[in-house]
Amino acid sequence: MTLSLSLIFLLSSLSPPTDVIARDKPNDSGGAILLTWTRSSDTTVVSYRVLRQTEGKATWDTVGLAGRLANRFTDDEVQDGIRYRYQILTVSETETAESAPSEYTVCSPQWFNFDRMPAVIGTIIFTCLIVFFIGRAKRNIKLFIRRIAGLDAVEEALGRATEMGRGILYVPGLSSIDDVATIASMNILGEVAKKTAKFGTPLIVPLRDPIVYTVAREVVKESYTAAGRADAFNQDMVFYVTDQQFAFAAAVDGIMVREKPATNFFIGMFWAESLILAETGATTGAIQIAGTDAVSQLPFFITACDYTLIGEELYAASAYLSREPLLLGAIKGQDYSKLLILVLIVVSTILALTANLPVQNIF
Amino acid sequence: MKRRLPLMIVLVLGIFGAVAFVIPHPIVKSIDETMRNDVLRIITAFSLVLGVGSIIQHHLIKIRRKAEHWPFSYIALISLAVSAAIGLFGGIDPASPGILPTHIGGFSFHMQALYDNIMIPLASTMFALLAFFMASAAYRAFRARNLEATLLLIAAFILMLGAVPLGRMLIRPLPDFAEWILTVPNTAAKRGIMFGIGLGSIATSLKIILGIERGWLGGGG
């Protein structure tokens, strides 16, 4: 039996893979070894099996399978500090052939992920730019911000609602408080609420996120207090509806059609419900002002609303309305970052095309 | 204290969240995962109580004031209470039933049945309303008023025509052209907007961490 097996082995024509190298997987949290090998030259290969031996043990365990075109494998079922070595087994329909074992190797966790270096550098550069311009704004250097079309409409829309004696609906998007669009929307809501407080216009703010609900309620209350109309604040102005996207849309649709607000604001993060809200609002004859950084929903707001703040205009609007110098300073910093991006695109393209440098791999 | 403590928390956790991105070491990674999987989910679960409290209060006020259509507020309150009871006591997984029986004979009123036969049809019908709204929005707004509006209209038109067999019958290369618009000018515009959004949102996050952006505090002392 042993003889016949070794005979088969001797007669085996299948060539095993070579150059099996095992090393610690870099930039990870440990517990993984990366294997590479040179593929077998045989055409009958079906697959490779990865065998592992722990130092001091006699057995080889099959730890993985790789396709015939593969030349690498990550074993992520190992422990840090234990020495392992590997063999790669070539498998064909009828036979197998094993490679020479690799060197022993040990894996360990790393303290820094070098793959993410570009992001770190980018974060540092950007942070410096923003902080620098905020610093300048603090020192009262006057900053110019261009007009934003949708914003001028806010005043007009509020006036119209007051004239008609109808309310204002403000939907601060459907996302959570950690969404930047929601934060920007809260700032704009604060300004809108100051004006509704001044004119005594009814305000309706339905919410889809419970945390945003708490924040929005405080923001509106604060605005009414600041406008000296704390008495006019009614806790039922701001209310939570549900976290189900389309149930929320159904409820807001119902509110628009029943309460018929003169102006609808859709400002924040929206998904597919954007057009459901904006078209229903249009049927009621309301003036509609939208603003979102959801690129996929902008086409619908642009078609169905009277004014739309496109993407970044939303953030700029929140700074513009508040006239807070620190926020305006940040906008200046963003503009310089954009300039930097433009320069990088142009310079990298020129380098890539003329000198054939692989510049794109830097980023 | 009332402002400084929350701002400190934001600063510390913000720096941690950013730094964890580049440190793969298990000490940092396990804290990071606990943060996402346990801490934030538990805190969010508590916030839901506030939300539910708000919607109940909203409808109770309507009922008390006999506001217009107030009887419908009973529908919202009763369906909320009934479905919550079914879900809490009848279990969420049909395979592991809770203490409340969830079927009478062959008729199941398990949470899964409510989900499949109430939530899904209502949500997908709301979603399907978009087919009508797209038509009416297109009719109302797609007017060749100026260059920009005309280009918007033409691009939409080509894509719609390219998406049906008729487009290819009329003009053979039309579907390819439609695909080109989608993959070239559309990609360019989206990417350009994304750069601005990316920078703007990163700046806002930064301002929150540094305590410059305080809108979320909701004003007040």
Added chain:
Amino acid sequence: MGFWNKLLKIDRRWIYTIIWLVVMIPLLFPFKIKPMAMPPVTRLFNYIDTMPEDKALVISVDYTPDIQPELHPMCIALLHHAFATKRKVGLLTLQVMGLGLGEAAIRQVTEEFNAHATTHEDSIINGEDYVYWGWTTPIITILLGMGERITNVYPVDYYGHRTESLPIMKHLKNYDDIGIVVSIAGSSIPISWVNFANTQFGVPIGCGATAVSAADYYPYLNSGQFTGMMAGMKGAAEYEQLVADKFDELGIKWELRRKGTEAMSSQTAAHIAIMIFIIIGNIAYFVIRRRKK
């Protein structure tokens, strides 16, 4: 208030009514418009049509019931194509929600073929002409394991038969016996098929995608990692048309159910209606603008 002015301010409920009718009528009384297949669909069809006779077609039913209107007709059309050309078929799903859909598809198509079969040869028989492996997990183990031996990945099929004992499995050992895997999905599962089965074993991969996700897949199509692709209801309708042409070529007389094509009639009618709205709206707009001048 002239005619054009009235038209501009038309009650939107008329628009809703027209959309309602143009979508519903073709569903009730299907008329078939003959779609012309786009290159990615034609490539997929031709590849399956001309691959060696002993190679099986594997369909990965990776979609869920909510996006079924777009994707289920693709699965049916592929099965029609395979059984009409006497090709062996393996069916599996990587989404537990897809289990029932795979079963429904295979039951429908085998019933259709067997209703017209006169001999044992003509009939489509489970375990001989097709196998439904069902669902298991995890995905990576399946995608790699099928390269070595399918019966190890799926010891029993969906119906509980031991796969070792099925005649079809004698010639369906691993990826070498599979001509192409077509993954029909609304998620990114087709990319997993590319990353494991195609990159590591060289198996050709085809893809059936919703119209929305198709835009993300063009790079894979251009690089050849997808042999072909059906995108949305339109892709399904085009494949159905190619299959119908094949039926004519083979002299198969019975009529096929073509849900993709039928739905495509609704789709086309709705698109045309919306485009006509836009045109009318603009004519009215220009007529009035000229009058004002």
Added chain:
Amino acid sequence: MSADPWTWIAAILTLAIFSFLYKENPFYRFAEHLFVGVANGYAITFYWHRVLVPSLINPVSHGQKLWLIAIAIIGALYFTRFIPKVSWLVRIPIAVVLGYFSGAYIPRAIDAQILQQLRATIVTRSMFANWQSGLWAVIIALGVIATITYFFFSAKRKGILKPVSRIGIIFIMVGFGASFGYTVMARISLLIGRLQFLLGDWLGLIH
């Protein structure tokens, strides 16, 4: 016609929502309020069975991860909103959520939204493998530059900025038009899906 009561319920609710297209009416109002109620009931169920029980109650009741009690207390601070004197404490759980997400967002967004987009936009020689893909890459790069220029807020639109930002808005409008047109198909598919349910599963008119 279906004999399953649930199919009837689903069909009636479907029609109630569609009736909104004609006008707001009691059927829609009923479906709307039911939807809000059940959705909230589902959320309560979900957070209880899928979050609080596995992440909090199970470990703590087995004496593990007792520090989670502290987290629960932070979560409970949301309720201080109803107690005017200590209502500012509600900011603490918000600060935890907001702080962590803001920080985690920054490097990830730099990576995904800035660097990866940048890498994709740079035109390289390999893109000129055929002249078309090269030309398209150049057009995309120019379009990106023009679009970014449109979003300069702190500079007056004059000189070179004026025509370039105008090209930017042209790219934006073509892109939006394309997105709109492309989405029509998917939305009609949804309507077809609902009609297939009404006409097929419910009425049995189509199979």
